[in-house]
Amino acid sequence: MKRLEGKVAIVTGAGAGQGAAEATIFAQEGAKVIATDVAFENVQNVVNKINEEIPGSAIALKHDVSSEEQWKTVVEEAVKKFGKIDILVNNAGILATKPYQETNIDFWNFGMNINAWSQFVGTKTVAPYIKEAGGGSIVNIGSMASIDNSGGFNVYTASKGAVEALTRSAAVQFGPDNIRVNSIHPGAIATKMLTDTITTDEAMQGVIGMIPLGRVGEPIDVAKLALFLASDDSNYISGTANIIDGAMRL
Numbered sequence: 001m002k003r004l005e006g007k008v009a010i011v012t013g014a015g016a017g018q019g020a021a022e023a024t025i026f027a028q029e030g031a032k033v034i035a036t037d038v039a040f041e042n043v044q045n046v047v048n049k050i051n052e053e054i055p056g057s058a059i060a061l062k063h064d065v066s067s068e069e070q071w072k073t074v075v076e077e078a079v080k081k082f083g084k085i086d087i088l089v090n091n092a093g094i095l096a097t098k099p100y101q102e103t104n105i106d107f108w109n110f111g112m113n114i115n116a117w118s119q120f121v122g123t124k125t126v127a128p129y130i131k132e133a134g135g136g137s138i139v140n141i142g143s144m145a146s147i148d149n150s151g152g153f154n155v156y157t158a159s160k161g162a163v164e165a166l167t168r169s170a171a172v173q174f175g176p177d178n179i180r181v182n183s184i185h186p187g188a189i190a191t192k193m194l195t196d197t198i199t200t201d202e203a204m205q206g207v208i209g210m211i212p213l214g215r216v217g218e219p220i221d222v223a224k225l226a227l228f229l230a231s232d233d234s235n236y237i238s239g240t241a242n243i244i245d246g247a248m249r250l
């Protein structure tokens, strides 16, 4: 049996990078997937590819994860289309970072809203549906930035610290509803977010030189961990922070 057979999953930020890999592998493992992104055309393309391979297994929705109203629409559409929700992957995020002296309250709120409030309000909105389905799994994508402060990313670091802490808080709150909540903390993963930051070959070689496994991670590496945490294979794991960085932190 496939590992997510019979499950319905929402994956945010699924128009690119890790979210696209997660939406794809979840569908390949039998899930019905609601793939959302603020960049609608991108997520529609991802969903078209998924449905070419596994017809009828995914839908695309335009979704700004920092909007509570839009979360309500997403869950309504999900239940209308697939009848229930078992899994939420809070993946969407942005690298909001400026030096301390250039950071004001507006920039702080911008980064915290998209990276942290988004996951809080997503969990708040989706958890009652997962409870109604008999329980399930929430996977929050954090970053190594909150664990070893790689890069010194200031607002981004704070937002991912909130992800890590809220994962534990939500695991306590929703455990009695049979909802597991875990976070994933990627190191350097080959997506646009990384190539926007590390812009030259020389700088990339410098990053790779810090990784004992000798390469940056691929989106599929993280997606396989998300799959494990979303599936019943991890059914006694909750409130954990899972590092995936090729041992870069050591």
Ligand SMILES: NC(=O)c1ccc[n+]([C@@H]2O[C@H](COP(=O)([O-])OP(=O)(O)OC[C@H]3O[C@@H](n4cnc5c(N)ncnc54)[C@H](O)[C@@H]3O)[C@@H](O)[C@H]2O)c1
Binding pocket: 012, 013, 014, 015, 016, 017, 018, 019, 036, 037, 038, 039, 042, 063, 064, 065, 066, 091, 092, 093, 094, 095, 114, 141, 142, 143, 144, 185, 186, 187, 188, 189, 190, 191, 192, 193, 194
């Ligand atoms: N790539 C890395 O090295 C790395 C490392 C650690 C953590 N992460 C985290 O992994 C997650 C996925 O990032 P990625 O590496 O795939 O980057 P990415 O930039 O390729 O993808 C991010 C996706 O999120 C979407 N998005 C941005 N703002 C949004 C919003 N307000 N509402 C909905 N969607 C929005 C983008 O449109 C994009 O499709 C993020 O939470 C990021 O912080 C990435």
